[in-house]
Amino acid sequence: MAVVLEIGLLFGSVGMAADTIPLGVPLAMTGAYTGSGDDYFKGIKMAIDELNAAGGLLNKQLEIIRYDSKEFAPEVVMQGADYLCGQKNVASVHAGWAGWGQDVRAYGKYEVPFFCDDGSQAAVDVFREDPAKYSNIYQLTDVGIEQAKSMFRVLMALPYEYPNNKVVIINTDDSWGVEVGDTLDASFKEKGWKVAKRETVPYGTNEWGAILTRIRRIKPALIHIEIPSAQENITFFRQFIKKPTDSIISLGWGITPREVVENLGTAADGIVGEMPTGLPGPKAPNAAGQAWIDKFVELYNHQIPAGSWATYTGVMAWANAVKNVGDAYDFKAVNKYLKENGYEGHQGLIKWDKDNVLRAQKAAPVVHYQVQGGELMAIYTDPPTEAYQDSKFMVPSWIKK
Numbered sequence: 001m002a003v004v005l006e007i008g009l010l011f012g013s014v015g016m017a018a019d020t021i022p023l024g025v026p027l028a029m030t031g032a033y034t035g036s037g038d039d040y041f042k043g044i045k046m047a048i049d050e051l052n053a054a055g056g057l058l059n060k061q062l063e064i065i066r067y068d069s070k071e072f073a074p075e076v077v078m079q080g081a082d083y084l085c086g087q088k089n090v091a092s093v094h095a096g097w098a099g100w101g102q103d104v105r106a107y108g109k110y111e112v113p114f115f116c117d118d119g120s121q122a123a124v125d126v127f128r129e130d131p132a133k134y135s136n137i138y139q140l141t142d143v144g145i146e147q148a149k150s151m152f153r154v155l156m157a158l159p160y161e162y163p164n165n166k167v168v169i170i171n172t173d174d175s176w177g178v179e180v181g182d183t184l185d186a187s188f189k190e191k192g193w194k195v196a197k198r199e200t201v202p203y204g205t206n207e208w209g210a211i212l213t214r215i216r217r218i219k220p221a222l223i224h225i226e227i228p229s230a231q232e233n234i235t236f237f238r239q240f241i242k243k244p245t246d247s248i249i250s251l252g253w254g255i256t257p258r259e260v261v262e263n264l265g266t267a268a269d270g271i272v273g274e275m276p277t278g279l280p281g282p283k284a285p286n287a288a289g290q291a292w293i294d295k296f297v298e299l300y301n302h303q304i305p306a307g308s309w310a311t312y313t314g315v316m317a318w319a320n321a322v323k324n325v326g327d328a329y330d331f332k333a334v335n336k337y338l339k340e341n342g343y344e345g346h347q348g349l350i351k352w353d354k355d356n357v358l359r360a361q362k363a364a365p366v367v368h369y370q371v372q373g374g375e376l377m378a379i380y381t382d383p384p385t386e387a388y389q390d391s392k393f394m395v396p397s398w399i400k401k
Contacts, residue, residue: 024084040096270396278367
């Protein structure tokens with residue numbers, strides 16, 4: 001527990017003033033997930049700053065208490081819940097990746113509204129063990145299985161004639177990677193494609209020589225890599241492009257950490273991938289969305305990365321519920337309001353389902369991007385699966401057919 005207290009003192013507030021409402025923010029600030037933690041935090045901070053600038057919530061300013069979730073070891077996640085909810089008496093908790101199920105158990109001990117982006121069927125399975133106990137848990141994105149199905153639908157919808165029906169699937173060895181990889185594997189086979197190679201790799205894989213040798217022999221029409229981290233995707237592409245095959249490269253969620261495009265630049269033009277609970281950009285679907293994108297870019301000097309829009313939406317949904325209930329600490333009433341009413345956001349009304357999962361929906365779509373001109377450009381949204389506005393799919397320059 002001393003470690004947890006130290007983290008709170010370093011990154012949070014030591015005590016709560018009577019005129020503030022504390023919000024817990026457990027995110028990775030050290031370790032392999034630091035980049036995604038930073039992206040999630042930007043959305044949270046942007047929402048809280050907006051609320052405070054407008055006078056706060058119930059005439060009180062909102063105060064952030066941070067906790068370093070590191071790499072989500074079960075004991076670290078549990079200590080975070082006890083620290084934020086038990087010791088610091090926060091009114092809500094806003095996270096991104098948070099533990100893929102162990103966070104549901106940890107924060108389910110409390111009634112404090114907890115918003116996270118587990119994106120994992122494992123987390124939903126824990127919720128289903130006792131929906132009443134875990135009714136304070138809100139998932140901000142759809143699960144990996146459904147995101148993978150969306151990826152597959154878009155890959156099949158692209159205005160592109162694949163030269164063959166061979167695909168290579170590479171995924172991480174964690175629950176997310178396996179969940180997505182298994183779903184894609186089954187979807188391609190059902191469509192009549194041949195999964196010519198399926199590779200499961202650990203995080204930190206940066207030497208791709210042996211796998212690329214096989215890929216160059218196979219000459220697949222499509223390579224899908226599901227590694228929700230930047231560096232592995234960067235090193236794969238840099239080694240691939242030295243002797244590329246005529247393959248569409250799909251990075252799934254891995255396209256969205258900003259480091260990928262920042263490091264690869266225009267060399268990556270043509271890579272595709274997806275972002276759940278996304279706001280399409282750089283051209284938004286409406287004026288309110290465009291104003292949000294413009295403000296984000298002004299604040300952070302880069303495009304919206306994965307997670308920022310989702311966590312912003314989570315804070316705003318909670319704040320709207322509190323305004324309507326009139327008491328940030330009436331957790332039963334706040335949770336009831338969220339469950340029954342959802343939230344009217346910049347893209348329309350969003351609602352959580354019976355598992356408290358924000359399934360892909362018109363106002364919270366899966367946005368599919370392609371790198372064009374060294375930037376992420378929205379080319380499809382789902383549901384429904386349709387081309388986004390007047391976007392154009394470009395055939396990657398490394399494909400010579």
